[in-house]
Amino acid sequence: MFTGIITDIGEIVSLTPTAQGQLHRLRIACRYDRATIADGASIACNGVCLTVVASGVAADKTWFDVDAGAETLAMTTAKHWATGTKLNLERALKIGDELGGHIVAGHADGVATVVKHDSLPDMARFELSTTRELARFIATKGSVTLDGVSLTVNTVADIAFSVLIIPHTLNVTTLGGWRAGTEVNLEVDLMARYAARLSEMK
Known part of the structure; x- marks a missing residue:
């Protein structure tokens, strides 16, 4: 984990x-x-x-x-x-470690592609798209993991979604190098996946 x-x-x-x-x-x-x-x-x-x-x-x-x-x-x-x-x-997490992001399994579900990169004052905004199958697990204010980084979803529109990246994250990860067309590993939130599965079984 x-x-x-x-x-x-x-x-x-x-x-x-x-x-x-x-x-x-x-x-x-x-x-x-x-x-x-x-x-x-x-x-x-x-x-x-x-x-x-x-x-x-x-x-x-x-x-x-x-x-x-x-x-x-x-x-x-x-x-x-x-x-x-x-x-x-x-x-990997050890007992007693601070849970600073969200629960991540390290089992990437697939790939998302950077559609647009906007440089904003003191941060960056990335718009990405993924498959329809994975997009249904992505919700505004929910969590996603992109190239291993825990991020909060800013907006969602069909199969596209956006995230805002603060300067610290840009400095300590590879996200600052993302450009339109960059493919990144996507892991959807485990809670969203289980909630969807429970809904399907009703």
Whole structure:
């Protein structure tokens, strides 16, 4: 479990696909303390929960390896990741951690595309669109996770929605680099998904 509060920006330093293209081994450099990363730990990378399979230190920089499988490559923006790609990182929750965002599973539901980027005084506004299937779970003032970042929905219109980003979030995440056409990982609010399922069963 995660909260959508980013704690570091990592960078892919190597990417090795299998011959069948069903699995990508990624090495990600970060600022986390190597001693705190255990094999088998979960780290959300741009909102995708991935399992650490190895870690170490090189050139005074911590690195960890993760595998992105076929489902992840098909459902998320991981298929576009390459050496040099910057990723929003979040460590898994521990008992006693502050729940600063909202409950995030790290299981991206699909992709949203940035339609428009407006620079406003002291903040940015992004309009995005997604599939009709996922749009039904998005509501004004509700929560969404975009590239791992917990955000509040500002407006909704059919399959489009908007979010406002404060300066702090722009500074500590990769969101400042979003432009029209950028694809981002989308996880809808778990509560919205369960509410929709209960409604369907009535």
